[in-house]
Amino acid sequence: MLHPAAQTDTRPSSRFLWTIWLAGPLAWVVYFIIGYGLTEFACKGGFLNYSLLGLNALSTVVIILTLVALGVTLYTGFLSYRMWQKPNKEKAAEFSEPARSEDASRFMIFSAMILNAFFAIIILLTGLPAFYLQPCTHY
Amino acid sequence: MTATVSSTTSSPVIEKKVADQLEELWADPPGFYGFFAAVQNDAIGGRILGTGLLFFLVAGALALIMRLQLAWSDMSLIGPQRYNELFTMHGSTMMYLVIVPMMEGFAIMLLPFMLGNREMPFPRLGAFSVFTFFMGGVLFFLSYLFNAVPDTGWFAYVPLSGPEYSPGIALDFWLLALGVAEVAAIAAGVEIIMAILKMRAPGMTLGRLPLYGWAMLVTAFALLFAFTTLFVASMMLEIDRKLSTHFFNPEMGGSPLLWQHLFWIFGHPEVYIQFIPAMGIISMIVPVFSRRPIAGYTYVAMAMVAIGFVSFGLWAHHMFTVGLPQMAATFFSVASIMIAVPSGIQIFAWLATIWGGRPVFKTPFLFVLGFFFIFILGGVTGVMVGVAPFDWQVHDSFFVVAHFHYVLVGGSVFPIFAAMYYWMPKFNGKLLSERLGKWHFWLTFIGFNIAFFPMHIVGLLGMPRRIYTYQAGLGWDIYNLISTVGGFIMAAGILVLIVNLLWSHSNGEEASPNPWGGDSLEWAAGSPPVNYGFDVLPVVRSRHPLWEQQNVFEGEGRNEKLVQALARWPLTWRAALVTSVLEARPQEVFRVSGPSLWPFFTAVGTIILFAAEIFNLHLTALAGIFVIIISLVGWHWPDDAPTSEEEERAFEEEHGVQVWTTGSRSVGRGGMMLLILILWTALASFLFSYFYIYLENNEWPLGNIPLPHLTLISTSTALLLISGGTVYWGVRGIRAGSNHRLAIGLAIALLLGAAALGIQIFDYTQLDFRWDTNAYGSVFYLLGFNALSVLAGGLLINGLTQFWAWRGKYTARRHVMAENTMLYWFSSIGLWLISFGVIYLAPYFI
Numbered sequence: 012m013l014h015p016a017a018q019t020d021t022r023p024s025s026r027f028l029w030t031i032w033l034a035g036p037l038a039w040v041v042y043f044i045i046g047y048g049l050t051e052f053a054c055k056g057g058f059l060n061y062s063l064l065g066l067n068a069l070s071t072v073v074i075i076l077t078l079v080a081l082g083v084t085l086y087t088g089f090l091s092y093r094m095w096q097k098p099n100k101e102k103a104a105e106f107s108e109p110a111r112s113e114d115a116s117r118f119m120i121f122s123a124m125i126l127n128a129f130f131a132i133i134i135l136l137t138g139l140p141a142f143y144l145q146p147c148t149h150y
Numbered sequence: 151m152t153a154t155v156s157s158t159t160s161s162p163v164i165e166k167k168v169a170d171q172l173e174e175l176w177a178d179p180p181g182f183y184g185f186f187a188a189v190q191n192d193a194i195g196g197r198i199l200g201t202g203l204l205f206f207l208v209a210g211a212l213a214l215i216m217r218l219q220l221a222w223s224d225m226s227l228i229g230p231q232r233y234n235e236l237f238t239m240h241g242s243t244m245m246y247l248v249i250v251p252m253m254e255g256f257a258i259m260l261l262p263f264m265l266g267n268r269e270m271p272f273p274r275l276g277a278f279s280v281f282t283f284f285m286g287g288v289l290f291f292l293s294y295l296f297n298a299v300p301d302t303g304w305f306a307y308v309p310l311s312g313p314e315y316s317p318g319i320a321l322d323f324w325l326l327a328l329g330v331a332e333v334a335a336i337a338a339g340v341e342i343i344m345a346i347l348k349m350r351a352p353g354m355t356l357g358r359l360p361l362y363g364w365a366m367l368v369t370a371f372a373l374l375f376a377f378t379t380l381f382v383a384s385m386m387l388e389i390d391r392k393l394s395t396h397f398f399n400p401e402m403g404g405s406p407l408l409w410q411h412l413f414w415i416f417g418h419p420e421v422y423i424q425f426i427p428a429m430g431i432i433s434m435i436v437p438v439f440s441r442r443p444i445a446g447y448t449y450v451a452m453a454m455v456a457i458g459f460v461s462f463g464l465w466a467h468h469m470f471t472v473g474l475p476q477m478a479a480t481f482f483s484v485a486s487i488m489i490a491v492p493s494g495i496q497i498f499a500w501l502a503t504i505w506g507g508r509p510v511f512k513t514p515f516l517f518v519l520g521f522f523f524i525f526i527l528g529g530v531t532g533v534m535v536g537v538a539p540f541d542w543q544v545h546d547s548f549f550v551v552a553h554f555h556y557v558l559v560g561g562s563v564f565p566i567f568a569a570m571y572y573w574m575p576k577f578n579g580k581l582l583s584e585r586l587g588k589w590h591f592w593l594t595f596i597g598f599n600i601a602f603f604p605m606h607i608v609g610l611l612g613m614p615r616r617i618y619t620y621q622a623g624l625g626w627d628i629y630n631l632i633s634t635v636g637g638f639i640m641a642a643g644i645l646v647l648i649v650n651l652l653w654s655h656s657n658g659e660e661a662s663p664n665p666w667g668g669d670s671l672e673w674a675a676g677s678p679p680v681n682y683g684f685d686v687l688p689v690v691r692s693r694h695p696l697w698e699q700q701n702v703f704e705g706e707g708r709n710e711k712l713v714q715a716l717a718r719w720p721l722t723w724r725a726a727l728v729t730s731v732l733e734a735r736p737q738e739v740f741r742v743s744g745p746s747l748w749p750f751f752t753a754v755g756t757i758i759l760f761a762a763e764i765f766n767l768h769l770t771a772l773a774g775i776f777v778i779i780i781s782l783v784g785w786h787w788p789d790d791a792p793t794s795e796e797e798e799r800a801f802e803e804e805h806g807v808q809v810w811t812t813g814s815r816s817v818g819r820g821g822m823m824l825l826i827l828i829l830w831t832a833l834a835s836f837l838f839s840y841f842y843i844y845l846e847n848n849e850w851p852l853g854n855i856p857l858p859h860l861t862l863i864s865t866s867t868a869l870l871l872i873s874g875g876t877v878y879w880g881v882r883g884i885r886a887g888s889n890h891r892l893a894i895g896l897a898i899a900l901l902l903g904a905a906a907l908g909i910q911i912f913d914y915t916q917l918d919f920r921w922d923t924n925a926y927g928s929v930f931y932l933l934g935f936n937a938l939s940v941l942a943g944g945l946l947i948n949g950l951t952q953f954w955a956w957r958g959k960y961t962a963r964r965h966v967m968a969e970n971t972m973l974y975w976f977s978s979i980g981l982w983l984i985s986f987g988v989i990y991l992a993p994y995f996i
Binding site: 025028036039040043046047048050051052054055056069070073114115116117118119121122125126129130132133136137140141144145146147148149 | 355356357448449451452455456459460462463473474475476477478480481482484485488491492731732733841845846
């Protein structure tokens with residue numbers, strides 16, 4: 012299970028660290044592949060060419076995809092932020108401050124925050140035009 | 151904050167007798183045989199670098215001829231055909247044979263020292279890479295001998311490069327010779343990934359990994375995905391040309407745009423594959439010459455990671471003018487613009503480092519400053535062409551030529567020059583001349599800007615790229631003349647570099663182990679380093695070990711005891727340390743492979759295969775495949791473990807790490823996983839092609855071809871699934887020490903796999919359409935052939951492993967090959983399920 016609170020050891024497992032580290036980039040990759048693929052499919056095949064929730068159906072689906080991907084990224088970003096805030100007394104005693112950022116766990120957590128934040132922004136920006144573009148109009 | 155070297159900067163001395171033994175153990179054999187059998191990382195890396203430099207000079211000379219032709223309007227120095235050949239050979243050479251190999255060459259030379267280990271994980275793979283790269287490059291230029299020079303540009307768009315408009319063998323040279331070089335690049339990428347993930351000094355956590363390591367890790371992964379896609383696309387175009395398939399032929403249901411997609415899925419990441427290593431170089435040089443640690447280490451490392459991912463989401467910005475749905479273009483446009491953010495973060499981190507330090511303006515640092523100026527300009531124009539409406543105006547104009555030269559020369563070539571001045575002393579023990587270095591820098595910097603800045607203007611004035619001449623009176627003359635003058639000034643700069651390299655080799659000042667006061671571990675080795683790298687492996691306790699550790703060979707008790715022990719044991723086989731990915735905790739001591747001719751023979755087989763196909767010599771090509779198979783068997787032929795299991799166990803008990811003399815468990819598994827990743831990337835490219843062609847057509851299957859029958863495919867798939875179970879059963883047997891059970895499990899799997907293969911081939915013979923019937927037939931055969939080939943590879947591996955199992959070669963401890971065979975077998979089954987699932991079932995549903 013992903014939730015860090017479930018872990019009794021103060022040191023997060025490496026599987027957890029890799030999960031939060033990769034979640035943002037992978038959420039974007041999956042979002043990109045599905046979103047772009049679906050757009051090509053729908054526009055060339057004439058699918059999803061009706062109104063749904065006041066927008067073109069394809070736009071609505073892309074917005075939903077955006078929200079899902081954004082949710083994953085923000086959630087893992089939040090988890091990493093919470094882990095980063097959590098003082099690690101054992102580590103604090105072991106390392107001086109600069110060395111703590113080199114500790115593998117702390118490094119992974121902090122870098123997961125950066126990656127999740129960056130990919131959340133990309134996902135958001137990619138999804139926003141769905142509100143106003145005609146999705147299948149060709150340039 | 152400023153930094154000074156505070157630690158012991160050369161390896162602690164070990165007994166001379168031990169040092170001599172280590173030197174003899176790790177040295178490549180001498181003479182003619184030794185040249186072809188060499189595996190030492192500095193020899194391999196140096197050869198790749200040297201070959202890349204040679205191709206750089208050739209490609210540069212081609213560019214000068216082009217500039218002469220364009221210097222004045224209505225010039226007739228060369229005709230349009232020669233001009234087409236020149237820009238094709240120049241661009242292709244620079245993109246495939248210069249920057250990427252040179253970056254990989256640097257990495258292979260440097261990484262073992264920078265990471266604090268003795269060798270790369272797969273030295274023979276490195277040797278294979280250098281031979282294939284060299285021979286592929288030479289084959290490419292042999293096209294001049296046959297007067298069949300590729301002439302369709304470095305991205306070889308169809309239909310121009312297809313059989314109709316490019317008959318003859320010129321394009322086959324482009325596709326197949328460069329295909330060999332692509333294989334070389336992928337092989338080196340595998341080695342680089344495993345070195346960085348698993349072969350770091352104890353204590354070098356990911357948070358302490360030098361930024362160059364981060365850069366090369368991201369690059370090598372990107373390279374695996376990108377070059378595999380290019381290789382797949384190239385082979386598809388080749389069989390369109392040779393076997394009359396129709397992937398890119400719109401008249402038969404294919405699509406020329408499919409080529410553009412596949413090419414740019416490679417092509418844009420390629421730019422970053424060339425640039426990210428440069429980020430690593432800059433990130434190493436800037437702190438050393440600013441005399442302080444880099445600002446924002448984590449941000450810089452993660453910027454590289456982010457760029458690595460996002461670089462795969464930009465490809466269609468090269469296709470904005472082909473007509474994409476607005477929503478589809480949005481995905482690429484946002485990614486194209488947002489990738490500037492991590493690039494910007496790095497620029498600011500480097501500037502902050504310089505701002506907070508005490509810069510020393512030596513030649514490497516000058517090239518870094520040149521990089522800033524040029525690359526930032528290229529980055530700004532990159533954001534401009536990322537905006538679709540602007541791109542429509544400048545597409546295929548000289549503005550774009552200016553943009554990508556600013557990015558590539560600024561972003562890759564200048565850092566390569568910086569790296570040469572910075573790291574060459576480490577490997578040849580001589581400093582390059584500062585005086586000549588400064589001449590080199592200023593001539594190159596000034597020449598480059600004079601050559602390429604006017605191209606922005608002439609592009610905005612409407613001059614298209616790839617025209618061999620132009621009329622007077624269009625306002626382009628003066629800018630072209632200036633560009634040509636700049637090109638020759640830049641060439642003079644490169645000439646100074648060559649003089650510097652040659653002069654310094656014999657007359658250069660002797661380099662100390664750490665001539666620049668660097669912070670990373672390579673500076674703790676001698677200049678030049680001994681063959682075994684370090685007497686005692688370093689133990690890392692800091693991100694800047696040479697600045698912050700009193701002694702880089704001292705550390706946490708158990709680690710220090712281990713590295714001390716490894717300095718004296720074993721002395722009969724090449725031992726390298728394997729550490730965990732995250733925390734670099736010692737895990738294994740394993741035996742890296744030694745000198746061998748088999749990588750050379752494998753490379754020869756590869757070049758025979760590809761070269762023969764250029765000339766339609768199919769039997770010769772088959773001979774090439776035969777040579778490859780024999781060589782691979784020889785390459786992986788197990789030799790006896792040089793120490794007994796008892797001796798290994800004693801070391802394990804004393805130091806808490808495993809000892810593997812017949813191949814590392816984790817490094818071997820990692821290598822196999824990367825091979826599987828490559829195969830699945832190829833599969834993804836095939837699937838992309840399948841569905842893209844499906845979308846281009848109104849009916850599926852095309853041309854009244856009936857829906858596929860499912861009886862035989864169901865049978866063969868069932869057999870294959872059962873074979874997976876028997877392989878698993880066999881491997882569980884050897885884990886308990888039973889060679890017999892392993893052999894039986896593999897034998898049953900071999901029979902089942904062969905039966906599945908046979909049934910499937912039979913099924914194909916019953917089809918009433920062929921690969922050349924239409925594009926549906928082409929993708930049907932392509933996906934099937936790929937799955938069958940992968941399974942055939944599995945049968946071969948199975949047979950080899952089984953051969954040794956019947957002879958009782960494996961033990962409960964020593965059976966890495968069996969574990970890897972199982973991994974490959976499972977992957978083949980998965981790949982089979984998806985491939986045949988799509989070609990047999992998808993037509994029923996779509």
